[in-house]
Amino acid sequence: MKICRTILVALSTLVILSAHDIITTNLTYTRDISRIFVRRCQSCHSADASIPLTTYEQVRPWAVSIKEQVLSRQMPPWGAVKGFGHLAPDHGLSQEEIMIIAAWVVGGAPNGNPAFLPTPAMAGSSAILPVLKDALMVTNQSRIETPLTIAGIRPLTGKAIESARITATFPDGHVEPLLWLFHYNPAWQETFRFREKITLPSGAIVDSASPLQFALETN
Numbered sequence: 698m699k700i701c702r703t704i705l706v707a708l709s710t711l712v713i714l715s716a717h718d719i720i721t722t723n724l725t726y727t728r729d730i731s732r733i734f735v736r737r738c739q740s741c742h743s744a745d746a747s748i749p750l751t752t753y754e755q756v757r758p759w760a761v762s763i764k765e766q767v768l769s770r771q772m773p774p775w776g777a778v779k780g781f782g783h784l785a786p787d788h789g790l791s792q793e794e795i796m797i798i799a800a801w802v803v804g805g806a807p808n809g810n811p812a813f814l815p816t817p818a819m820a821g822s823s824a825i826l827p828v829l830k831d832a833l834m835v836t837n838q839s840r841i842e843t844p845l846t847i848a849g850i851r852p853l854t855g856k857a858i859e860s861a862r863i864t865a866t867f868p869d870g871h872v873e874p875l876l877w878l879f880h881y882n883p884a885w886q887e888t889f890r891f892r893e894k895i896t897l898p899s900g901a902i903v904d905s906a907s908p909l910q911f912a913l914e915t916n
Contacts, residue, residue: 720804720805720807721803721805722800722801722803722804722807724797724800724801724804724807725801725807725808725809725810725813726753726756726757726801726806726807726808726809727753727810727811727814728809728810728813729797729801729809730756730797730801731753731814731815732815733790733794733797733798734750734751735815737773737788737794738750738772738773739751741773741774753808757806757808760802760806761802763798763802764798764799764802764803767790767794767798767799768799770789770790770795770879770880771880773789773790774882774885775787775788775887776858776878776880776881776882776885776887777789777877777878777879777881777887777889778879779791779792781862781874781876781877782875782877782889782891783891783892783893784876784889784891784892785890785891785892786890826890829848829849829888829890829914829915829916830914830915830916831851831912831913832847832912832913833845833847833912833913834853834910834911835903835905835910835911835912835913836909836910837904837908838902838903839902839903839904840900840901840902841898841901841902841903842899843899844896844897844898844899845896845913846894846895846896846897846915847897847913847914847915848890848894848914848915848916849889849914850863850875850888850889850911850912850914851887851888851889851911851914852878852883852887852889852909852910852911853910853911853912854881854883854909854910854911856883857880857881857882857883858878858880858881858907858909859879859880859907860877860878860907861877861878861881861905861906861907861908861909862874862877862878862905862906862907863875863876863877863878863903863904863905863906863909863911865895865901865902865903866902866903866904867897867900867901868898868899868900868901873895875891875895876889878909894915894916897913
């Protein structure tokens with residue numbers, strides 16, 4: 698009888714423990730994660746989206762899935778490798794942001810003090826970007842015949858691109874990384890803009906490491 702009571706107590710304790718996550722991290726949603734989501738996620742996952750991610754209660758059930766998506770760089774759906782080329786805006790998560798999200802989830806995804814939540818002003822407003830126009834269509838590779846200053850690249854594809862690196866090789870042998878498409882979905886119809894315009898001299902060769910048609914764009 699005593700053994701049975703001991704087992705019942707142990708089982709009830711196990712149930713209580715299993716109902717709560719074990720917190721092993723100092724990272725919290727309010728102080729650390731919410732700010733990343735404001736910057737990177739809520740333009741698509743706003744309060745009225747099909748999957749809103751604007752509060753802890755909305756984010757918590759998706760925590761493990763979010764971790765998997767950001768570690769594989771499936772989310773946010775940017776479609777380019779961060780750091781290959783100088784893009785602006787660059788919607789990809791930084792390596793630090795990815796590790797913060799992953800560590801928060803692995804550590805039990807705690808909420809934190811609501812006083813640390815970002816204010817609406819922290820979200821900022823989206824800048825109105827100038828409209829770009831196609832200057833040169835490229836299918837896999839093209840040699841620049843006359844100097845061309847480009848402001849961005851627009852993929853011209855009707856199918857998903859697993860991986861395609863676009864570079865410019867200058868006449869002196871210098872190679873300039875322009876854009877690395879990665880898990881790019883053509884439905885996004887993204888134009889990848891450079892932080893600063895790039896002038897390609899006569900004789901420069903622009904090419905993609907994988908079969909791809911794209912447009913070099915200018916103002």
